Amino acid sequence: MESIVCPVCGFIAETTDASRLRTVWADHLLGGCGDDVAAITTAMESCIEQRQELWRSGTTAEVPGLTVTIDLLWEALRYARLAEPPAAAA
Secondary structure, eight states: OEEEEOTTTOOEEEESOGGGHHHHHHHHHHHTGGGOHHHHHHHHHHHHHHHHHHHHHTOOTTHHHHHHHHHHHHHHHHHHHHHSOOOOOO
């Protein structure tokens, strides 16, 4: 069983097919917590900081996984912003 924890809400996506793990988690983001722009942004900033710390420490084994997570969060953020109502003109 392969799993990934959503950095936004803690949801654990699980599947027996590792190649589908990213799809399962992306579906969760788009249909679950993916409409909270602030939460997505906070989670993305946290992942970026973790990745930078791993690079600085020389422990790079987890960097590819964090990069995938950051990419998914960027995509979720893009969709969340598209779903926001336009700002009223001042």
